[in-house]
Amino acid sequence: MIPWIPLDTATLPGANRELRLKRRGAEFSIMLGTIELMNSRLSGSEEALATLVATRLAGRDKPRILIGGLGMGFTLRAALSSFPAGAEITVSELIPAVVDWARGPMAELFAGCLDDPRVTIAVEDVGRVIADGAGRYDAILLDVDNGPEALTVAANDRLYEDGGLGLAKAALRPGGILAVWSQGPDRRFAARLRHAGFAVEEVMVRAHRGKAGARHIIWLARKA
Template structure:
């Protein structure tokens, strides 16, 4: 079997953690340098797809929907959102690491079908928290996949997004009847209750990492 080859590295702002982009034939992997586990693999994206489809089906029929995605990753959530949305939609992806955008415009983009080439998509290079703090009824859907979930893994600054202050900022950034969705590697009852205390109706949905019925169980919180 062919071995993975490193084709790119990047440093996460703030913490200084290094990301490694690896390729083996048509398979891609992103890892944190110095660890053996994967952050992402291009063959395992069922829950990233579900983050987009579960949220976007809630806003079907809205005129000129605007969607914010926190975290570009390997582009699968963006691709699924564009597939679910009409031609008048606009999707902004906030990505903290410039190299991740470059990877998606380069060889990694083939994994998700180069969604950044879609005219409906644009990239905000920076922390999605910036857009949430400045937002005021801007978005029909906000999809957040910036870390491992409420228990941050890659960057301690990401914890703000899951805090009461971060939830309140996201709530303020939603349009009336908007939908807020969070991805997590696993369940956390305390976060469900935190969303409810903020005034949201909440539905935690268990989804499979690979495809329906296959792979690890991840969680998507839908809040409205």
């Protein structure tokens, strides 16, 4: 068996914890302690986060999209393929090292998409970007942490609380969509979305592109 090779580590902002980037052959993994947060073999649900929204926003020629969390770039690449050529896509990533990994050891996964003229990378807390973007976006795609329950950075919880959902709604244009990726279902969060005034659709998708394996949840919350 090909061994895992450690490539780099990154300290999480405001926490005494670190991410570890590893490689085994052509496979990459990002770990938090003993928990695997991302693996380059599992891209299906991250891609669906973009493709499901693009389908529902078909007809908007120049949509403005905000992606929270760069990860391994699966959502970004799917967005570039799914949204029209006139789209403007901003990716907000809290951890500078993740952007460095995208341009360095994981550059082959990203295939130059960070240099696409439609893409802007903001090394910043996505909560701040949302708060500063009233009425700006057609879609906000959140793949931050493990879903509505923070795993890596405790401050991420505020994105999914009533105040954070209110800011996200204010940042959307009429008919815009807040899409949220989650490791699994969360009835309380779905109810919170509805309480915030969104029309909510819950979609179960495969972590892998195939027909087997784990299932993840994507909430598609549309602003009236």
